[in-house]
Amino acid sequence: MPRYIVRRQAESYGHDIGILLLDCRTPFIPGDVGNARTYGFPVLYRTMPGVTLDRLINQADRSMEQVIVENARTLEQSGVCAITSDCGYMMHFQEVVAASVQIPVMLSSLLQLPFVSAMLGPDQAVGLICANRQRLTEDLLAPLRASMRCNLHITGLEHAPNFRGPILDETDVLDSDAIEGEVVAAALDLKREHPEIEAWLLECSNLPPYAHAVQAATGKPVFDFVTMINSVQAAARRQPFNGYY
Template identity: 35%
Template sequence: MALQSGGKTVYGATVGILMLETRFPRIPGDIGNATTWPFPVHYRIVPGASPDRIVRQDARQMRDAFITEARALVAMGCDGIVTNCGFLSVLQDDLKQALGMPVAASALMQVGMIAQTLPPGKRVGVLTISKNNLTPDHLRAAGAPLDTPVMGTEGGRCFHEAFLEDHQQIDFDACRLDMVDAARALVRDNDGIGAIVLECTNMVPYARDIRVATGLPVYSMYTLVTWFQAALSPRRFAMELDDPR
């Protein structure tokens, strides 16, 4: 075996995930369910970072707590840090400056890139857990246009209240219907939607349902983190040479 270099304690998991402090169930597809990922990840809970505090208040008030737990992930051996709430886009710059390594704080960071893939006359729409709380500051911090069409889950059967109020029991079938309804409303109420970004990481389990209901490409924190990890730990491809005979 060739000479190996060290410097870490734990190897093989390049992505560290900063988690809000919650008690609600997390099904496969959710960022907080470890079976979601086709690669190993590290987790760290940020004490006191409730969904209500991060979404309905100002996440920047918890800047230092997020930096502290992110540094713990780096010490564990992570080469890149992500978070489990799209509203944490406002901490993107603070985290990457404090850590000195790649950070992807919000699924909203994909909006600008996705827009470049769409044909003329088409634009990206966003589904969020709370349209009322998603401000220009969140969009600006993610590099998303301030006129990005946004649809929230307020007024639905279950999704909005269940996650923001951190319910211990959730009707996921009702959540699925909420997501499909919100996606259809986004497309119905805004001309030219060519792709959808799911702001909330709890929406990922319903990406396929949204795709089927709208016929549009659906991006999420899952698509962002898998792209992010692919660069931190590139796949090694077997070299096959043509047989010269």
């Protein structure tokens, strides 16, 4: 039998991915980063007190840095193989958190932009659907744009009432069918404006439940938080190959 050594900071064992949660009260439906049934492997959640969406999208507010780093280190000490978050705007803290732990860090689905772009031709484009277009600032995207080989077209859902209520304003009720309609409409509108879009990226961690609908409506690949998390988990927890050549 193998020998095991206790982790003093761990309350439980066997988690693959650690997920940093904003301090919010949004319904997390299946497919959402915040719903544990989204994954085919164990995940460990940790809410960061005081790290709210309003403070996060204020890029000048660096006072949350210590809280975010401390919670990331706690997840690392609990034995996870990689750390993510539940907000694309956590990209603001990607570098500092990655430098503070010894395991992979992927705080934002936006990290996939250079990869998705590399798969496309120079005359093609990536369509990005985000929670709030005004808050997806150019300084947040600049490091990623430098590695992109094609165009990026962006639309936001801040004016979509069924999305905005539960996700941005934290109201109590989430109508997933109504939100799906808004997300698909946003994708189709952007595609009509930019027919060269050949792949999609969903910034917000609440959007993966609607990725299938976006693909069905546009016929294009859709990347999101879940595609990123699943990919890193598969790389970090490799299994023996039992297939056939």
